[in-house]
Amino acid sequence: MSSQAEKLPGTAWPSPTAEAIVDFHDRLAAAYGPQHWWPIQDDANPRFEILIGAVLTQHTAWPNVDIAISALREAGPLNPETILAHDDLPGLIRRAGPHRIKAERLRSLCRWFVERGGFEAIEALDTATLCRELRSLHGIGPETADVIALYAFHRPRFVADAYAFRIFERYGWWPGSRRYERLRETIETALGERATAAFYDELHALIVAHAKQRCHKQVPDCARCALAATCAHGRGQAGP
Ligand code: SF4
Known part of the structure; x- marks a missing residue:
């Protein structure tokens, strides 16, 4: 061997x-x-942009995700409250594949993020709990959960x-x-x-x-x- x-x-x-x-x-x-991941448009709120991008890139090429993130940013600040308040979230992310399905996934992720208390509170979770909670959300499987844990929360996954x-x-x-x-x-x-x-x-x-x-x-x-x-x-x- x-x-x-x-x-x-x-x-x-x-x-x-x-x-x-x-x-x-x-x-x-x-x-x-050096690969310089994760690609970020707005340095003001990079970690939340990673959360959104991790869902939008499921089975979708990055240039289309980039367009969808730009549309979200043009429609308001990129934060969970604004995303949950959009009347036409599927329309804003149309370029990122199955937009109605992904809109539901984004809403589920944003609701969890708000209910959990945002980055500071979520940071206190151990990695196994963080990934388990992410995987319990609508449309978030092990790969997306690990991408979020790795790139948004700097966990070794x-x-x-x-x-x-x-x-x-x-x-x-x-x-x-x-x-x-x-x-x-x-x-x-x-x-x-x-x-x-x-x-x-x-x-x-x-x-x-x-x-x-x-x-x-x-x-x-x-x-x-x-x-x-x-x-x-x-x-x-x-x-x-
Ligand atoms: S291209 Fe893929 S299969 Fe070919 S040598 Fe490289 S790693 Fe191996």
Whole structure:
């Protein structure tokens, strides 16, 4: 078995070691540079903008989310009270995919935010409670909850999204079953206390960049990939 992996408990599959994950991160960081996530329009209230953006970006490309956030900002200050008071919230976020569904999700998130007492009170929640409460809200699943916990509350959470599964499967780190919590816990257990929120922030952003620029869904561009020497699929493409 590779020195960069240990056996995943209960399976014949390797699980990445902390050193291998750091190496994976560092190779991508060298290839793509700092990612500067999360993209923010208004520095006056960046954390609330992250909450809104995390919901709007579900199954929606970021340029359309950006347009929807601009429309919300033009219609009033970006805060939960104003969003809950909009007569035509679906109309304002029309560009961000299924707008009626997302309007309900935004309202649910804003009501929770207000009832919970805002950022200062929510900050007092431990990470497990924060994520559990977010996941209890209408239309917020584990990925969106972890994105909010990571980027708005600076909690060390690995976002086990479809890009991570795709790349890790090809890399030789993950078996076929795409179970969100299992991948998140595997990565967080491997990294342990050494991984900060800043590390997870950049790791997720780099995975997204890599999935879009090299490790494409249909045909990965292994010939130009910074991970080719350490990736199981990439090594298989290299030939004798
Ligand atoms: S070598 Fe190919 S399959 Fe592996 S991470 Fe790079 S692009 Fe993806």
